[in-house]
Amino acid sequence: MGQYLVRRLLISIPTLLVISLVVFAILELSPADPVGNLPLTIPPAVREQIREAMGVNDPFLVKFAKWLRQFMVNEPLNIFEEVTGLNFAPPLSLGQDDLISTGEEGYEELASSLVADVQSTGRSVIVDGQAQEILKSERQYFLQDGSDSPLFLGEMANGIVGRELGSDNVEVAEGELLPLNKSRLRYLSWQTRSPIIDLVIERTPQTLWVVGLSYLAAIFVAVPIGVIQAYRQYSNFDRFTTVFATVGFSIPTFFIGLLFIYFFSVQLGWFPSIYDTTHVVTDLDSFLFQMRQSIMPVTVLALFYMALLSRHTRSSMLENLKLDYVRTARSKGIAERRVVGHHALRNSLIPVVTLIALGIPGVFQGAIITEQIFRVNGLGQLLIIAIQGGDLPTVQTLTFIFAVLNVFFNIVADVLYAVLDPRIRYT
Amino acid sequence: MFGKKIVVVALLLVLCTGVLAPVSAQMGDEINILYWQAVSILNPYLSGGTKDLHGSSIILEPLARYDENGGLVPWLVDELPTVENGGISEDLTSITWTLSEGILWSDGPPLTSADVVFTWEYCVHPDFGCNALSNFADVENVEAVDERTVQVTFGISKPFPYGPFVSHVAPIIQAAQFADCVGANAPNCTDQNFGPIGTGPYMVEEFRANDVVTYVPNPNYREEGKPYFQRVILKGGGDAESAARAVLETGEADYAWNLQIAPAVLNTMEAAGKGTVVTVLDPDVERLMINQTNPAPDLGENRSLYMGGENPHPFLTNDAVWMALSMAIDRNIIAEQLYGAAGQATCNVLAQPAIYASANNDSCLVQDIDGANALLDEAGVVDSDGDGVRELDGVPLSILYQTSTNAVRQSTQALIKQWWAEIGVETELRNIDAGVFFGGDPASPDTYGKFYADIEMYTNSFSGTDPETYMGNWVCAEISGPDNGWLGNNIPRWCNADYEALVAQMAQTVAIEDRISLAMQMNDMLVNSGVMIPLIDRGVASAYSNVLEGVRMNGWDSELWNIADWTRMG
Numbered sequence: 001m002g003q004y005l006v007r008r009l010l011i012s013i014p015t016l017l018v019i020s021l022v023v024f025a026i027l028e029l030s031p032a033d034p035v036g037n038l039p040l041t042i043p044p045a046v047r048e049q050i051r052e053a054m055g056v057n058d059p060f061l062v063k064f065a066k067w068l069r070q071f072m073v074n075e076p077l078n079i080f081e082e083v084t085g086l087n088f089a090p091p092l093s094l095g096q097d098d099l100i101s102t103g104e105e106g107y108e109e110l111a112s113s114l115v116a117d118v119q120s121t122g123r124s125v126i127v128d129g130q131a132q133e134i135l136k137s138e139r140q141y142f143l144q145d146g147s148d149s150p151l152f153l154g155e156m157a158n159g160i161v162g163r164e165l166g167s168d169n170v171e172v173a174e175g176e177l178l179p180l181n182k183s184r185l186r187y188l189s190w191q192t193r194s195p196i197i198d199l200v201i202e203r204t205p206q207t208l209w210v211v212g213l214s215y216l217a218a219i220f221v222a223v224p225i226g227v228i229q230a231y232r233q234y235s236n237f238d239r240f241t242t243v244f245a246t247v248g249f250s251i252p253t254f255f256i257g258l259l260f261i262y263f264f265s266v267q268l269g270w271f272p273s274i275y276d277t278t279h280v281v282t283d284l285d286s287f288l289f290q291m292r293q294s295i296m297p298v299t300v301l302a303l304f305y306m307a308l309l310s311r312h313t314r315s316s317m318l319e320n321l322k323l324d325y326v327r328t329a330r331s332k333g334i335a336e337r338r339v340v341g342h343h344a345l346r347n348s349l350i351p352v353v354t355l356i357a358l359g360i361p362g363v364f365q366g367a368i369i370t371e372q373i374f375r376v377n378g379l380g381q382l383l384i385i386a387i388q389g390g391d392l393p394t395v396q397t398l399t400f401i402f403a404v405l406n407v408f409f410n411i412v413a414d415v416l417y418a419v420l421d422p423r424i425r426y427t
Numbered sequence: 428m429f430g431k432k433i434v435v436v437a438l439l440l441v442l443c444t445g446v447l448a449p450v451s452a453q454m455g456d457e458i459n460i461l462y463w464q465a466v467s468i469l470n471p472y473l474s475g476g477t478k479d480l481h482g483s484s485i486i487l488e489p490l491a492r493y494d495e496n497g498g499l500v501p502w503l504v505d506e507l508p509t510v511e512n513g514g515i516s517e518d519l520t521s522i523t524w525t526l527s528e529g530i531l532w533s534d535g536p537p538l539t540s541a542d543v544v545f546t547w548e549y550c551v552h553p554d555f556g557c558n559a560l561s562n563f564a565d566v567e568n569v570e571a572v573d574e575r576t577v578q579v580t581f582g583i584s585k586p587f588p589y590g591p592f593v594s595h596v597a598p599i600i601q602a603a604q605f606a607d608c609v610g611a612n613a614p615n616c617t618d619q620n621f622g623p624i625g626t627g628p629y630m631v632e633e634f635r636a637n638d639v640v641t642y643v644p645n646p647n648y649r650e651e652g653k654p655y656f657q658r659v660i661l662k663g664g665g666d667a668e669s670a671a672r673a674v675l676e677t678g679e680a681d682y683a684w685n686l687q688i689a690p691a692v693l694n695t696m697e698a699a700g701k702g703t704v705v706t707v708l709d710p711d712v713e714r715l716m717i718n719q720t721n722p723a724p725d726l727g728e729n730r731s732l733y734m735g736g737e738n739p740h741p742f743l744t745n746d747a748v749w750m751a752l753s754m755a756i757d758r759n760i761i762a763e764q765l766y767g768a769a770g771q772a773t774c775n776v777l778a779q780p781a782i783y784a785s786a787n788n789d790s791c792l793v794q795d796i797d798g799a800n801a802l803l804d805e806a807g808v809v810d811s812d813g814d815g816v817r818e819l820d821g822v823p824l825s826i827l828y829q830t831s832t833n834a835v836r837q838s839t840q841a842l843i844k845q846w847w848a849e850i851g852v853e854t855e856l857r858n859i860d861a862g863v864f865f866g867g868d869p870a871s872p873d874t875y876g877k878f879y880a881d882i883e884m885y886t887n888s889f890s891g892t893d894p895e896t897y898m899g900n901w902v903c904a905e906i907s908g909p910d911n912g913w914l915g916n917n918i919p920r921w922c923n924a925d926y927e928a929l930v931a932q933m934a935q936t937v938a939i940e941d942r943i944s945l946a947m948q949m950n951d952m953l954v955n956s957g958v959m960i961p962l963i964d965r966g967v968a969s970a971y972s973n974v975l976e977g978v979r980m981n982g983w984d985s986e987l988w989n990i991a992d993w994t995r996m997g
Contacts, residue, residue: 033862033865043561046561049560053554053611053613053614189467192621192636192637193617194617194620195617199637202635265679266672272679273672273677274461274665277635278641278660373665375663375664377635377637385465390862
């Protein structure tokens, strides 16, 4: 089992690499233009400059390599460093001779490249074998060597660079330390110009709350319904819930969402139609508000999955109830409740659990429309906005995250299968 | 067992009553604004569109801005510089602004001329793709004369020097905050771009990109007792229709921006009586661009190339033909059925500001299919082979009519196709994804700049209130073609020496009446030479709650330009 798991995890690495390459290539072919939404009053030359600054015109492989590095190396390192407080950036080694005095030839080039390097990689600087911290005050960067006269690295705005400070003409303001790991290059969205991972982290709670809650609700309602349906096949309850499930399955979520808004927000005024993402639960009242604003999106999503899951529970249960072992259990005189709830249900749930695990990534994608309707503004809405705005980096990243979820939950489903069904053994 | 059930039921009931309590009315100290396109960034110089500019206009302010009538109002200055008061030099090459006394940034320090100079340096840095670059066109230098005085010098004489630091497109940012964010480093400054420090009535409390912005009052705001609200919530996402509903029907929000909805739907919502729909007409004019060159595919490389006038369109350059095309259109039907509150029929390419609108072409507002048919018959453009399509010199009047993909545009296309069929003109419709059509990819054959069609439809416009740059779009040098990567502004590929002379004259004219008369002449020339067929003067419809006071809907600046004055009744 352990060996199997390791093999599966290893195989998933090339799978994901291929997926990311395909996602990248397809999106690269898309005609989306990040400046296409700018007002027409902005002249084409300016547009071109904006594109250039965004890196839109980089060749495909360069963009892909950049993305791989930033997404697979930089971002995990950032998160790790933030959590542990360690710094992994390799130090930049520098001899005392590398620094040139003000006015000497080449000092401007050296210092500006130094500052740029320090800023973009987050390296620490070593002078003569001694690690240095970088002091930053307003626009100036200094090497803090512990003495009263820190080495002056450079001034951002006008490029004045000196070597030695401490003379009377340059004053060192009380500076704050440049947060080194923060300055590692990150993968930026074209729309918000901010790190995409931060956007994802900011939005995950909303999506998890709404989507997770609806999935849980769906499971807890659907499984009992399916069991009763199968146990009382062709009863009125079975017929009614079957119709209900068919309706829930066939009517698209956006339509039900609009119906809900019309009845419960416009007509009755019970629930808000706008989801407040900034709401924080602190006490009972705010919790009730959180429930009130989540009820409609959760119900809409839950309806759909409930329909799906109850149908599967029903058919799998029907199959098992007819089998010999159930008859044996009954003839042994075991209570009916135990026969159904323990013997039949446990075996019937095997395919359902697989379905639940495989459905989780689908839930994230299915929430896209619902999030848009209720303004839940989670991951799904982020994806829609990115597509509309031609924000390819965000689309690429989100699509890839969805792909990771898919691969991961496939593995989870397989493992669960083996755990639940003793007949299945992986070697 | 039984007791347990009762407890559970009772608990559920308590929960339900709590949950079902009607949505409470908004708190008096909060205002909810809905933008269905969410704000992505609060730095207007890096923004991706109008919504971002509006979002940042609550925080950042320009030296002067436009009011709802398109008039310039001094904002961070006491007096608007003019030639009369000496603010603009006699040779029109420099303008001097004097900042009002006592304006503080929201974090404490005073606003100085250094901030203004920095704003210019920030935007024009060569490694930075600045959105507002055209506002700073021709600026040679910006220098701080003293703490509160700034002089802007232009490389040429500028009769209308109110581009730099004017309107929500080019506000002042704080030098201290953005000092490390110059040039290529600009996009990396997420904290600054998400929370600029400003002089405006509110400042950012929390910003969630593409979702919601929360603002709180600026403690250092210059006007005593303002702003009124303790918190401004600018929520994004969803669609225009549900935004309108939240203001007009459920009353959950106080203001909703840009309601592009079917007119009938909007009217029904407004009838609920909770809010008001306001419209402003923009200089945006939806028009048909008439290709003056031949786009025939068999020309290969030379499709839609001007070639010094050697490649004319086979029939659209004929006066009778384009006149008939224009006469056959009922602009009022398009306006009423498709645009509603957000559009008005027009016969001018320059329809706003109202003072610039020419009245000479208004005859086009009445559809005249019979007249169009008669005109074509008279000109000898008749259907000679009996296929229902007229011919000019043996070339059938068969038109490829393209535009971007958009429900209203496709409906307009369908209406126009039908009208043109009635005058014996065959039309093939085509729509192209907006990202491709307006995207400037020189390799794509489908951009509006390539214009591989006979007629194309889109909206063109200008920012601010001065049409000089806009009218300058249609000079010969701007003709779109391979030499400028098909990015030239003269899309119809029209070249006229008289027009050129008028453009040159306007660049030397200061008096507003003379500028108006020149602009009108140019407009009439464009419309009466068969270069463009104007259809609709577009506007923006927004809605606000009936309890909100102080809204002055503005099409020339940010809609939230006077949010400091907004209050709630009662």
